[in-house]
Amino acid sequence: MLNDICRSLLKKGFQTDLENTRIEYNELGTLFLLGIGVIGATSMLLLPWFELKWMVYLFVGYAFIIPAINLFISSGLVLWFSMLQSPVSYALLLALQWILPTDMVYLTGFIYPISFVFTFHFYRPAYYLTNLIVVFGLTAWVLFLRQVPYWDVFVITTFGGTLTIGLVVNNLVTKILKLANYDALTGLANRRHWEAIVAHLIALARREEHPLSIVFFDLDDFKKINDKLGRMAGDKVLIKVSRQLIRISRDADMVARWGGDEFALALPNTDKQQAEAMMSRLTTELGDISVSHGIVLLQADDTLATLLARADKSMYSAKLEKHNGNRQVQLFGI
Incomplete structure (x- = not known):
């Protein structure tokens, strides 16, 4: 109390x-x-x-x-x-x-x-x-x-x-x-700060026995936007994505620009189904901006490094799956 x-x-x-x-x-x-x-x-x-x-x-x-x-x-x-x-x-x-x-x-x-x-x-x-x-x-x-x-x-x-x-x-x-x-362009947490917070969220999730979901996603064909329209246009896209993330996230959520066009979310008290619902809402809000995402749930034997590695592999598995016409592709054993 x-x-x-x-x-x-x-x-x-x-x-x-x-x-x-x-x-x-x-x-x-x-x-x-x-x-x-x-x-x-x-x-x-x-x-x-x-x-x-x-x-x-x-x-x-x-x-x-x-x-x-x-x-x-x-x-x-x-x-x-x-x-x-x-x-x-x-x-x-x-x-x-x-x-x-x-x-x-x-x-x-x-x-x-x-x-x-x-x-x-x-x-x-x-x-x-x-x-x-x-x-x-x-x-x-x-x-x-x-x-x-x-x-x-x-x-x-x-x-x-x-x-x-x-x-x-x-x-x-x-x-x-x-x-x-924090990232100067988007105002989101940077990778170093996000990882420090997530380390504490992992300990808290285990102590209180509640789920913790990690989401990694990046923008599809972002390089083409920079190449065809210029980096200023690319920056505007990143800012738009960041603003939508801030708008739909809760106070307890930790949102970061991981680097380049990649973003990371830590969602306390959130299972995989709820995380999927959040990403579905984000996709709707972004309109013609397409993203590929991967979601993993904290497991009993996870460390920060293994949790982030699984999230990263899950994202690239989804990206490859989309690239290959939605065929079921398993990457790195995910």
Whole structure:
């Protein structure tokens, strides 16, 4: 239940790549919390009047021990536990502002942009904006109660700086990830990213005991389109196919441009008959653009390599069958 709620708060890309999301979150969170732990523990130890030494152990314990565990066994942790890192960090930050001398509270301002990079990067806009407003609302309340001089100026400038830095950094990171993981022409996932996601989908299908179908297809006579009409015309065909794929696929499906005029689909909770129905719909939507496809279902002894090899052979078997006038042709033992 908690995992499902946390998943719904993530951006769509991170919902798909959940295993990598958890690992990345834990690694980045570890670095952040180690920094907060050093700052918090050092600040409190430097205060001669500070008697609550147990809070030092709280900082050290959480900011060093727990993140260290996350870093080494992150793939075994549930999502909601990983996502406790941000709210606990904000709670520690507010506690620090409560106990520090009023003239030292301003030193905590630089922590906000660092911590909110996580919420901007991983979460949907509605969630991270709500998070931002709540945390800064609590900050304003704490500083007002403590009568920190110019608390309102501090809150407004820190809020504005955090929002600006968060949006800029998130925009840059998003562009970098898009360049690394997606095909520039079609906007679909590239082969490397698709294979990484499918590896996780295979593990998930086995753990939850649901079917996983893999579809490979390419465009018939695509070379003739490029030769007769030019590559610009060929690009338009690829874009049209990609848009139709995006339109008919579900959020859970993983669609990629495998290379050239070849495409790959990973369809969780989908058996072979359902995958065939999807390809039949795609063929209808594409009109005069003809494709040849092969569909395979995940088997108990499959690895990623064997599953993709079977899908590739199935596609070429279908292509050869079509080329030979729909005669029953068996290729590579399929």
